[in-house]
Amino acid sequence: MRKLIVVGLTSLLLFTLLSGCIRSESSLCGGIVVTFEVDGEMYNVFITNEDTIEQAFAVQGGESQATIPNGKLVRGSKCYNLPWGWHIDTEDIHMAESTIALCDGLPSHIEENLDYWIDTIERFCPWSATIIHIEDYR
Secondary structure, X not given: OHHHHHHHHHHHHHHHHHHHHHHHOHHHOOOEEEEEEEXXXXXXXXXXXXXXXXXXXXXXXXOOOOOEEEXXXXXXXXXXXXXXXXXXXXXXXXXXXXXXXXXXOOHHHHHHOHHHHHHHHOEEOOOXXXXXXXXXXX
């Protein structure tokens, strides 16, 4: 029960901080920000790829089994993906039903081994990811 409360409070705090940050960043036009939860950790992706935007809404609505986000890792922090020092390419992401295990992991795994993940693995596809929230900027 405590874990659920902590995760809930963490989610609320992150969403509140993220909302203020997003509203101040003007470059988020033309896409959606999807918040994913992976085993108690959260990360955010700004998606401009129209096919993937449709896929994300289908997953959120329970209309698709393609629940695994699979995206190209990019160095550098973006306002919408704080506190992480990496983000996912806005166009090179899609929702998949299955992926190879190599790119499965946690956001913190990427942060701890950034060079390895970006230079060797190149993609992030957390199998246990769930969509927590979608904010539409189109």
